[in-house]
Amino acid sequence: MNDQNTGAIAHPNGAGATRSSEAAKTPSVATAVDSRPAGGISVADHIQPPRTEPGAADKTAPEVFDPNQTDFDTVADAYDDSLPHHVMxxxxDKRAExxxxxxxxxxIVDVGCGTGVLAARLSDDGYDVTGVDPFRGMLKHxxxxxxxxxxxxxxxxxxxxxxDSFDLAYCxxxxxxxxxxxxxxxxxxxxxxxxxxxxxxLIWDHNPRNPYWPILMKRVPQDTGAERLIPEKELLEGLLAGGARPIVVQPHSLIPDFAPKRLMPLAIRAESIVERTPLLNRLCAHNVILAVKTIQR
Known part of the structure; x- marks a missing residue:
């Protein structure tokens, strides 16, 4: 499992532009999801989420951060070495593919780009990439x-x-x-x-059902205990509220940080089997959600 690619993007104390009126109008996730086959879920094509008001523009990250969260400036120099390179x-490779x-x-825009490992790969693949992060130390890298x-x-x-600036926004x-x-x-x-x-x-984040995350997150320098594993349903509701329709929702990945390099071919085959196996794939390391923006402002 892997926690690379990004710095946190949380605003101090969770402050931000409130859109409570949109929450009341958001269709439930249950109405958007038809069924869950082995590879993920299918989503009803007719769902049209509500419009949202434009967010605040031209605001930059303040210099004061929530002390309970990771200050990624303090770990930036060691961040790319926090997990074995063959696992990273x-x-x-999986994310870029x-x-x-x-x-x-x-x-495209990489939200919480961190040291820019994935942004650089996608740039090499021909994408016009913008990286966003609230930590200057990460952006330096x-x-x-x-x-x-x-x-x-x-x-x-x-x-x-x-x-309406980007063809893809991902984190x-x-x-x-x-x-x-x-x-x-x-x-x-x-x-x-x-x-x-x-x-x-695209949202690619830790799967709360995977039992290994609480163990790994106590060992890596970028986690302080203030993190929260986000349920898939919560992310889907946010996408629907913002005006997006999920088209791919699937569990993904399984290889842990302690996988020996010499056994990676075997581990990758086992990972692929788990990803394709119903029920068992609920324990995959990540939830991957890809949505299409459906509203025209």
């Missing part, structure tokens, strides 16, 4: 890794971009750091706001 490379298989090259990638200092709850291993339910919802809705109609929103 495996997850990097998933995006290539579902989203054509275009303008992104700039060093790929000077040509735009690096923006901002919180995910206040993305400083116009509506990987971010939401459990955001933690606060309102902040999670606002971040998901902001990601949807800056996505073009017909564009995609």
């Amino acid at each position: 490379d495996h997850y990097l 998933f995006i290539r298989n579902h989203v054509a090259p275009g303008r 992104l700039r060093q890794r790929r000077p040509g990638i735009d690096a923006v200092h901002a919180f995910g709850q206040h993305l400083p971009f116009a509506d 990987v291993a971010v939401m459990h750091h955001v933690a606060d339910p309102q902040a999670v919802r606002e971040t998901v809705m902001e990601m949807t706001r800056v996505t073009k109609p017909g564009g995609h929103i």
